[in-house]
Structures are given as structure tokens and as C-alpha cells.
Amino acid sequence: MGNLKSLPALIGSALVIMGILYIAFHFIFLDLFVDLWWFESLKLENYFWLKLLYKYLLSGAVTLGFFAIFFLHFWIASSYLGLNPPDDVRHDVAKRQKFQKIANTFMSGSAKVYTPISLVLAIIIAIPFYTQWETALLYFFGSNSGVNDNVYGQDISFYLLFYPVYQLVQQELLGTAILIFAMIAALYWLEHTLIPNQRKDYPKGAKIHLSLLLGFVVGFVVWGFMLQRFALLHTDSHEPIFYGPGFIELRYQLPLIWAAIGTFLATAVTAGLFIFWPKHRIKTPFLVSLTAFVCVLVLPKIGFIPSLLQRYLVNPNPVKTEKPFIQNNIDATLAAYQLGNIKQADVSINLNAAKDIETWGTQKRFENIPVWDREFIIDSYRQLQEIRPYYHFRSVDEDRYFVLDHLRQVNISARELNTSKLPQEAKNWENLHLRYTHGYGAVISPAAQDADKPQVWYLRDLNMTSDIGLSTAHPDIYYGQEQFDYAIVPNKLDIVGIAGTDPSQNEAYHGEGGIPIASTFRKALFAIYLHDEKIFFSTNIASDSRLKIHRNISERVAKLAPFLRLDKDPYLVITKDRFYWLMDAYTVSDKYPVSKPTDSDFGQGQQRFNYIRNSVKVVVDAFDGDVDFYIAEPKDPIIQAYHNAYPNLFKNLADMPADLRSHLRYPRDLYTIQMQMYAKYHQNSPELFYEQAETWQFANVRDKPVLPYYQTMDFGNCNDSEEFVLINPMTPVNRNNLSMIGVASTIDSRQCGKDYQPSITVYQFGKDVQVNGPAQIEALTQQVPEISAQFTLWGQSESIVEMGRMIILPMGNTVLYVQPIYIASVKNKMPELTRVIVSIGNETVMDKTIAGAFEKLKQIFIKNAGPVSRVMPTIPPQ
Template identity: 75%
Template sequence: MRNLKLLPALIGATLVIAIILYVAFYFIFLDLFVDLWWYESLKLEAYFWLRLLYKFFLSGGVTLAFFAIFFFHFWVASRYLGLNPPDEVLSTLDQRRRFQRFADTFMNGSATVYTPISLILAIFIAIPFYNQWETTLLYFFGSDSGVTESVYGKDVSFYMLSYPTYMLIQQELLTTASLIFCMVGILYWLEHVFIPDQSSEFPLGAKVHLTTLIGFVVAFVVWGFMLDRFTLLYTDKHEPVFYGPGFVELRYQLPLIWLEIVTFVATAITAGLFIFSEKHRVKAPFLISLTLFLCVAGLPKIQFIPDLIQKYIVNPNPVKTNKSLIQYNIDATMNAYDLKNIKTVDMTIKLNATKDIETWSTQKHFENLPVWDREFIIDGYKQLQEIRPYYKIMSVDEDRYFILDHTRQVNLAAREVNISKLPPEAQNWENAHLRYTHGYGAVVTPAAQDADNPLIWYLRDLNMHSDVGFSVKHPDIYYGQEKFDYAIVPNKLNVVGIAGSSDPGIAEAYHGEGGVPIPSLFRKALFSFYFKDEKIFFSTNISTQSKVKIRRNITERINTLTPFLHLDKDPYLVITKDRFYWIQDAYTLSNRYPVSKPADDDFLEGKQNFNYIRNSVKVVVDAFDGGVDFYISDPSDAIIQAYSNAYPGLFKNLEEMPAELKQHLRYPRDLYYLQMKVYAKYHQQTPELFYEQAETWQFANVRGQPVLPYYQTMDFGNCNDTEEFVLINPMTPVNRGNLSMIGVAGTLDKSNCNLDYKPGITVYKFGKDVQVNGPAQVEALINQDPEISAQFTLWGQAGSVVEMGRMIILPMGNTVLYVQPIYLASTKNKIPELTRVIVSIGNVVVMDKTLWSAFNRLKQIYIQHAADSDGTETPKAIMNQEIIK
């Protein structure tokens, strides 16, 4: 009968244990096992364990430390310092025993209570450390950057690596000290009330203990005031004029913080003297210091005082009072966005461009201008080269390759797998995970091409046909930009014809190294649980040689490995003799760079709040095997050095990157866009100019859209006929259409003229004496030309849409060259055709089918005009109707 009564309890206990084990297995151990196997497949298991160790060591260590602090104070308060019986109570043995019995009962009971309370409080206090353990890691492994901020004279790495941790520690220690003081005070009071025969006076030990705790509270409050000084470096009260502290902050608010510290310490000291001086208590010092502290602490709440300072001292003399502080903001922002080393070239513009045209008409490979925009050509790629319904071209990249005797700029795209366009009945589990497992091959076309001709292909079709030498041993793409699901390869299916070629080599089973092995039924079962898919376990097509490929989207893959890196929006494909690779630019960001203006919210899709950035890492992902390598591209960055110190072996030096990949490194487009957006204002590097904002720039606009940075391959005469792959960015004055500058960002080492990666920016700045056309003004010249307008109208009536591509703008000697590609797109199939090229210098526009013929006609116009005049004016726009026909 007794056993029957225990049966429900046993069943309940068994169910509870089973549920706990299931939850622990499913949500902890299963993920742990799969993650470990995945890291092992990448040969990064040491990094996996190190990262796990850091996380649990820091989290567990902080929890244990706070538990020890709470427990120690409760234990001391209940065991030693709270008993204070009068002498007469302890005069006999019975009285001593009776008192001790009550005291032991209370102390043992309180210990039962405060032990779990200490643990709960420790976990509560440590929660912010759990969430910010990686920030704390930077504190331990960080080092000085060598750059000192100007306000307090500290190294900037202190603010980016140490300051956030100090703020966290100060807040948690202050909370801890306050909680302990309150709870220990309650404990002493309970001892005083419930233990009989206690003296009417609190014991001396209790007073000392409480006073010590008050001392800790005071110390942590003072530390908070000290840290508050640094918050002045991040004020935005003076925006949009400048960012950071101004005259009011450093001449009024900063002294107030020091006064708060002094008066608060004085209040604490006088309060302590008042408490301990039982016979000679004097309230006056305590009340005076307390009053002073309250007055000083209340002053920041009174806004009319700083308003008066601002109105009568700063506003009448804005530059004089804030001159050094504006300079701090300029210097800090230029440093934070890596703009300190920009090379500025003052470019003199001559109205007579004859000499420049003659010089540049002999320029080697001048035809290598990217008249094919990736935004237009992608439609042609999709229509002509996706070929099968299970392939998809996600995006078009730009790069340069040595083709046909020199470096040529190309557009290229990977052919990735996507079965969404297959018939619904074909979109089943076996097809999705065992059969259609990868993309195949890529397409490559020249960015430069003559108009009104069929598109030239450097690499095309599923047989990887190339007339220029492209050959890839392993063209399979298992990892890419598509949102891939998991794949299991090799398997027992006889996959034939998926790649659409008669080449038997294409139907071979996967023989790469990537993926997590499935050597046993145990792993099959675990993966079935992990993916919530029983088909994995019961499928007979999965062999012991099969491997599971997971996290095949390269962004997800890198983010899982290094969540502390922030990825560029545009990874790009690189073709080698052996296989395809993806190169991903990665950034380190911080929102704690002192006095630096925060970035706008249009970078990295607006997900980050930061005022410091470095392109510190180049990530290479193997599209065939999935291997991931991290290379430090900016060793001067203190943040990436801290991570490198914390995770030895994860990051490699850039010199270790294979040469065939290193030659395809480029200046990131998103980074350059951000830098130029900041530089548009901060190129005015004296406080007077910065305050005036008379030379503030903006991105050049055309058709209501900004002209964003674009890639160009050309020999700019820097290194012995070496062609550079650079980003071009034109800018105009605010609310004006004429050009102010052309920025060029590249990676060529101009000092040694080799292929070493050395990113830099050159700004070609135009004077104010000669007007230089911007893209909107050149487009206006094009639209005003009657013959061009008539031709556009004629094309538009033939069932086609006339599209004007991205305008190419290049500095050329003492003039500026504009190249405007014109496309025709059918209203039915949307396949674009490059139909004409318009070239312009000064106010002359010429349209032709080839860049060379248009440029030569432009040259003849200028030569003829120079012969007919003194060359002080530009010729009128001339158009040859026969060419248009």
C-alpha cells in the first residue's frame, strides 16, 4: 500500500527528470555537438573551445565573485558582528548557554536564507556581464593604439576597449555595495530585535561594518563621477555645427563634476564623523557639506545658467570660444574614419583641352572604361546565362584580370543553385538536400565594349567555355550569397545531367573536404533531431562517406564564426585555376571614439551606431569546400589586435594570403562611400573654414540620384604603366551642379610600385576660378543637343526603352573626361544592349558607337577649334549626324 502511494511521486519525478534531460539535450548538448563538429570541419576547434572557455570563464567567474561578496558580508554580519549582549546577561553559565542557543538558532536559520539569496543576487548582478562578455574580453587583451585624444590626454584605445568595461563594473559594484549595505543593515536590525538579551546599543563591529560598506558606496559613486567626465566627449548639443564638448561643457560642466566629487566626499566624511562621535556630535559640518553637495548636484538641472553662458559669451564669439574644441572634433573625426592620410592634388582646369586630348589619346589601354554597368548587365546575365530553372545569378561583381596582354576590368557573377522555379512536385526533400546541392560555374564579360555589337563573353555556359584562358578545376559552388539550406554530399544518388553538360566529369560525386562527416547512425540520428527532419535518419541514400554542409550562406557563415566583425554588403567572387572564392570585407566598429562625429544610419543597412571604423579584416571563403580564412588588412587597428591577442591562430597576416587572391583585393565601396560622406564636410580642416561651411561638398547628383562610387581600371601614371583598380567618386558644392573634386581610392603601393596591399585615397581638387561641369550639367548638354534628342525619341518609338547608364568621370591632365553609356532595353525581354557611347570634355559632346572613335572625333573638334581661335574658349557642342544614323 505504501508503495502504491509513492508511485505517483515516482512517476512525477521521472517525468520531470525526463523533461529536464530532453531540454538539456535538445537546446544545449545537441547544438554544442553540432557546433563542435562544424568547427572541427573548418579546422577551428581550438578557437571553438577558446571562445566557449572565455564566455563561461568570464560569466562564471563574475557570478562566483559576486556570490562570494554577498555571502561573505552576510556571513560576517550574522556570525560575528551582530551579537552584543550586556555583561550581566553573560554572568552565569546558564545565561551564556541560553543566549548562545538563541543566537545559534538565528544564525543557522539566517544562513539557510542568505545562501540562496546570495546566489540569486549574484546572478542578477552578473547578467550585464553575460551579455557583454566580449566587451570585457577586449579590456583584458587590448593595448594602446598610439593615438592620444586632446581633451584629457588619454590613448583612444582606453575609450574603445577599457571605458565601456569600467562603466559596467562601476555600475554593478555600486549596485552591489548598495544592496549589501541595505540587506546587511536589515540583518543587523533583525539580530537586534529577535535575539533576546541584546544590548540597546548596536555593536561596534556592526557600526564598523556598515561604515565600511558606506565607504565602498562612496568610492563607487566618486568613481562614477570620474567616469562621467568622459561622457562630455560624446555630447551632440552643438550639432550640426560640430560634435563633442564645447565651451560650456569644459568651462562649466566639467568644473561642476569636480565640485560634485569634492562636496560628496566631504559629505561622506562629515557623516562618518557624526555617526561615530557619540559624545561630541556636531551637525553643522555635515549639514553644510550636504547642503553644498545638493546645491552643486542640482546646478546641472538649472538650464538657464549654461544658456546665459551660451548666449552672452559663446554666441557672440563662436569661433574664438570653441576654436580648439572644433579642431578636436575635426582631428578626431579624420582619425576615426581613417582620413588623415588623404593625398590632395590641386588640379588646374584649362579651357583648351587640345593638349590633354593629344596626350591621353596615346594612353595605353584607354579603352578599358567600364561602360557596362553591373546594374544593367545583370538582366542580360539572368536571361542568357542562368540557363536552367534551378540556377540563379544573385548579383554582378566587378574585378580585374590579366586578359589578352593586359589587365582588363570585367563584370562577373556566380551561377548559384535555387530550386524555387522548379515545378512544385520537384521541390521535395531529396531534390532539395541530396540532388540540387550546389551551383555551377560563373559568367564573365568585359566592362569595356564597343556599342551596337553583341555582348562579348570571357566565360560562359555550363561547359565553362572561354576564349581567353579562364579554366577552373572545381567550378562547383556549394557556398555563396544564396539562402542555402543544408546539403548532404556525396550520396548514393546517381546525379546525372544536373549541370546540363555531356561532360562525364560534371556528374562526379563531391570529393571536397568541406562538411561535417556522418560516419554512424548516431550522428544521423543527432542530425535528424537537429534539423527536425526524420528523413535524414531513414534515408538509404546517405552513406558513411556523406557529409552535411550547413551554414552555406557566406554572410551567415562568417557571422557565426566571428560575430564581432561587421560585414560589408557586397562580397565578391574571385576566379582561380583551381576553384572559386568569395572575398568579404569586414570592419571593426566602435561608438566610443572620443570627440568623433557618429556616422549616419545608411551604412551597413543602418544597423550600427558607431563613430570609428576600420576595414581591418579580409575574409576569404572557399566556394567549393567552405573553408574560411581571416587576414588582418589593417594591423594599426587596436580592436582587431585585441581580438587577435585573445584568439591566437584565428587571424593571419595579409602576407600569408595566396598571391592569386591578394591581387584581387580592392578598396571597399561601402567604406569609401562613408568616408567621402564624412570628408565632404571635414575636409575643411581649420576651425574658421569648418564653421563657415562655405566649401561643404555633396555627392554629385544626376536624375535626382547621387552618383555613388564606382570602380575603374586605368593607368593613372603613378607606377610605370601599372593599371590600377580604383574607386571614383565625384562631388559638387552643396546645392550646386559643378564639380568640386574627384576622389580616387585604390590599393596600389605607389611608393614601391608593387602589388602589396596599401589602401589610400587621392583627391583631385578643382579651383574656384574655372567652372567644371558636374554630371547633371553634362547630361543637360546631352539632352539639349537636338540630334541626340531626336535619336532618343526615334529609339523610344521602336518598342525599346532608352536608358542612360552611370556616367564615368575621370581627371585627365588639366581637364575632365565624361563618358555616358546609352542602353536600349526591349520592353518584352528586358535584355539591355549597349547602343552608343557619349563622350564629353568641357561643353562638347560627341556620340558614337565606340569609345575610341568618339574620343578621336572630340580630339578633331578641339584641334580644329585651336587652329581657328586663340584657344581661350571651349568649342560649341558639335554632333555628326552620319554617326548617329
């Protein structure tokens, strides 16, 4: 009968144990095994174990430390009282036995009670460290940068690496100290109450213990006040004029923080004397210090005092009063966004551009003007080159290759796999995971082409046709930007004619990427991991098959290095052996002192920051999936800390293969962020910054900003060699005329070497001659009779006329404007390049080729030789 009654309990216990084992296996051991095998397939198993070691070593050490703190104080408090009973108890057997029994409860029973309590409290307190263990990792492996901030003179690394840890530790230790003090005080009171015939006063040892605990609380509160000083560096109360602390913060609030520290210490000392030492129980010092402390705490909350200071001291002389603080903001922001070394070149505009056309209008130079925008040519790629329903061109990248005697700018796009386009009846498990496993090849076309001519191709079709010798041994693309599902290759299926043009082609995958399946045991684990039993029961999976997972390159890199922020625009590079994806990765922080914050989503969610470095260049093998991280900014203290922690993960940029290193480029996302900041912070004196008379904005046309675009061009800097640069035109705020053209390059214009040396040059125009912006050029274009008549004629047919992105380039002592015109059919909407509009000085022409347009302009300038107006034509405000 007794056995029957215990049966439900046994069954319940068994179910609980089975549930715990299932959860432990599925969410801990299974993920651990698969992740380990995946890291091993990437030859990064050392990095995998190192991450685990750091994570659990730091988390375990913190938990153990807090456990020791809690248990030590509980043990001291529980074992102190009861050791020396009063004299009247010593001679009374009954009382002594009762005394000893209660004392034993506190003394010998404490381990059983306080051990689990200490462990639970330690885990709860340490939870923030479990989620922020990498923050602590930077603390242990970080080092000084050698650059100090202008306010407190601290090394920048203190804010980027150490300050976040100090904030976390101070909050946790203060909470722990308060909790322990409260619990130990209660425990002493309980012991004192329960043990009979104790003296009225607490023993000296208990007072010392509580005094020490109170001292810890005081110390951590003072530390919090000290850290509060650094919070002033991120005040935004002076926005939109400037960011960071000003006169009020550093001349009023900062002294109050120091006063709070002094009065709080005085209050704590006098309170301790008053509570624990009755002989010194004098109320006056305590009351005076407490009153002073409360007053100091309340003063910052009283708004009229800062208002009076602002009204009568700052506002009458704002620039004079706030000058050093505005300068701090300017210097910090320029440094945090790497804008301090921008080269500025003042350009004198000569509207008679005959000499500039003669010098710059060579075939080599205008062959690289990108009249095919990637936003337009993607439609042509999709309609002409996807070929099979399961292939897809996701996006077009811009790059440059040395072909046909010089460096030429090209558009390139990967032909990736997209199984969503398969017929519904073909979307079965075998097709999706064993047959249709990868994309194939790419298309490449020159960015500069003549209008009204067939599309020129450098690489095309599934047989990888190239008239200029481009080829690759392994055109298969198993890893890319699409949302790939898992694939298992090679396998026993006879896969015919899916990738290439030969229907009999059935070559199996022969790379090294992916996790080897190897055994039935692994098949079973993969089936459980991927929630797909077909993996285990499929007879088409061979012993040499490999499981390919995490095939989206952004997801893949983020899983390997979650501390990096990724550029939203990976780009494809073709080599003789295979395709590679190149990605720019950033380290960011929101703790840089006095620097103006901004935000970006980086494709991984919106994040606010005020410091950014393009610290890492990432290379992903599109065939095997291997990932390599190369440090591009070794002076960045954040990436140096990670490099110290994970020495096997990162490589030197010089170790990157030369055929990949030649395709490094200035990141578009970074340059956009930098120019957003520089638009205001190029005014680098407090007087100019306060006036904001020279603030810029991105040039606008048709209510859209002209964002940075790539251009391959010889700027005459390095022995007639072309540079692959980012161009960014800007106008004054709320105006359309051009203020500057920013050029971001990757080579050192002084040494003219091939090493990656990113730099920015700003070509700034004087105010004596107005330089028209893209919106004004478009409006002036409509005023040219020949062009407006042609637009009217095109609009009468069943066609859509599209004006492409305007290319704006500094060209000698003038500015070149090139705008492609596309015509697309209403039915298929595939654009055709039909004309290019070219404008220089005060002349605008339209032609089928840029060479023809240059020749027309040359003739116009020769015809109009003589005195010319120094003012470019303008249009009235709209």
C-alpha cells in the same frame, strides 16, 4: 494506499526531470556537439574551445566573485552579534539559553540560508557580464595604441577597449554595494532586535563593517562621477555646427563634476561621523556639505546659466570661443575615419583638351572604361546564361584580371543554386538536399565593350567556355550569397547531368568541406538538430557523406566572428583551382572621443558608430567552405585585442595566396562612409568649418546620388600600370557643378609596389573655371542636335531608352565624362548597349565606340584650335 498517493508526485517528478534532460540535451549538448563538429570541419576547433573557455571562465569568475562578496558580508554580519552577551545575561541560565538559541540561528544556520541567497543574487548581478563577455575580453587582451585624445590626453585604446568595461563594472559594483549595505544594515538591526538584553548602541565591529560598506558605496559613486567626465566627449548639443564638448561642457560642466566629487566626499565623511560616532555628532559640517552637494547637482539642471554663458560669452565670438573645441572635433573625426592622410591634388582645368586627348586617348586607357553597369548587365546574364531553371545570378561584381596583354576590368557573377525556381513537383526532400546541392561556374565579361555588337564573353556557359584561357578545376559553388538549405554530399544517388553540359556526367563531390556523417549516431543527432527525420531514415546517405550547413557566406562568417561587421558586397574571384569569395570586414566602435557619429546596417541591422577600420579581409572557399581571416589593418587596437585573444584565428595579410591578394580592393561601403564624412570635414580649420562654405555632397543626377564606382585605369602614377580604384565625384551642397573627384586606391603610389596599401587622393578643382557635374552634362547632352534627334527616333519605336551611370574621370588637365546608352525591348527588357556619349571640355559627342568618340573630339579640338573660353558651358538653375 500511501504508495498510490505518492504516484502522481513521482510521475510529475519524472516528467520534470525528463523535460529538464530534453532541454539540456537539445539546447546545450546537441548544439555543442554540432557546433564543435562544424568548427572541426573548418579546422578551427582550437578557436571553438578557446571561445567557450573565455565565455565560461569570465562568466564563472564574475559569478563566483559576486557570490563570495555576498556570502562574506552575510557571514560576517550573521556571526558577529551574540558572541559576547551582556553581563546580566551571563548569570541567568534561562536568558542565556534563549540568547544562545537565537545566536546559533544567526551563526550556525547562516550557511544554509545565505548560500542560496548569495548564489541567486550573484547570478542576477552578473547577468550583464554573460551577454557582454567579449567586451571584457577586449579589456584583458587590449593594449595601448600610442595615440592620445586632445581633451583628456587618454590613449585611444582606453575609450575603445577599457572604458566600456569600466562603465559596466562601475554600475554593477555600485548596485552590489548599495544592495549589500541595505541588507547588512537590516540584518544587524534584526539581530540587535531579536537577541535579548543587547546594549543600546551597536558594537564597534558592526559600525566598522557598515562604515566600510558605506565607504565602498561612496567610492563607486565617485568612480561614476569620474567616468561621467568622458560622457561629455559625446555630447551633440552643438550640432549641426560641430560634434563633441564645447565651451559650456569643458568650462562649466566639467568643473561642476569635480565639484560634485569633492562635495560628495565631504558629505559622505561627515554623514559617517554623524551616524556611527555619537561623540562627534555635529550637524553643521554635514548639513553644509550636503547643501553644497545638492547645489552642485542642481546647477547643471538649471538651464538659464548655460544659456547666459552661451548668449553673452559664446555667441558674440563663436569661432574664437569654440575654436579649440571645433578643432578637437575635426582632428578626432579625421582620425576615427582614417581621413587624416588624404592626399589633395589641385587641378587646373584647361578646356582646350587637345593635348590631353592625344596623351590619354590611347586604346589601352579607354579599353577599361566600364560602359556596362552591373545594374544593367545583370538582366543579360540572367536571360542568356542562367540556362537551367534552378540557377540564378544574384548580383554582378566588378574586378580586374590580367588578360589580353594588360589589366582589364571585368564584370563577374556566380551561377548559384536557387531551388525555389524548380517545378513544384520537383521540390521533394531528395531533390532539395541530395541532388540539387550547388551552383556551377560563373560568367565573366569585359566592362568596356563597343556598342551595337554582340556581347563579348571572357567566360560563359556550363561547359566554362573561354576564348582567353580562363578556367578552374572545381567550378562547383556550394557556398555563396543565396539562402542555401543544408546539403548532404556525396551520396548514393546517381545524379546525372545537373551541373555540366554532358548528360552522362555524374561525378560525385570530392572535396573536404562539411561535417562527416560517419555513423548512425551522428545521423540521428543531425536529424534531431535539423528537425528532419528523413536524414536518419534515408538509405542514400553513405558513410563518407558530409553535411553542409551555414552555406550563406555572410551567415557563415558572422557565426565564426560575430564581432566583425561585414561589407554588403562580397565578390567572386576565379583561380586555377576553384572559386573564392572575398569579403571586407570592419571593426567599429561608438566610443571614439569627439568623433562625429554615423550609422550603417552592414547587412546586419542598423548600427551607430564613430570609428571604423577595414581591419580584416575574409576569404571563403566556394567549394569546400573554408574561411580564412587576414588582418589588413594591424594598427587597429580592436583587431589587435582579438588577435591576442584568438591567435590561431587570424593570419597576416602577407600570407594570403598571391592569386587572391592581387584581387584585393578598396571597400565600397567604407569609402562611401568616409566620403560622407570628408564632404564636411575636409574643411580642417575651425574658421572654414564654422563657415561651411565649401561643404560637399555626392553628385546627383536624376534625383539619385552618384555613389562610388570602380574603375581600372592608368593614372600615370606607377610606370604606366593600371590601378583598380574607386571613383567618387562630389559637388557643392545644393549645386550641380563639380568640386572634386575622389580616388581610392590599393597600391602605394610612391613605391608602386604590389602590396596592399590603401590610400585616397582627392582631385580638387579651382574656382576660376566651372567644372560641370553629371546632371549638368546630361542636360547639355540633350542640347546637342544630333543626340536629341537620335533619342527622339528611339523613343518612337517600342523600346525603352536607358541612360547608364556616368563615368567621371580626371584626365590630365581636364575631366572626361562617359555615359552609356542602352535600349531594351518592352517585352523582354534585356538591355543592349547602343551608344556611348563622351564629353571633354566644352564638347560632347556620341558614337558606337569610345575610340570613335575620342577621334571625333580630337578633330573638333584641332578644328577649333586657338583662343578658347575659360568657362565651361552651364545651364540655368532648374
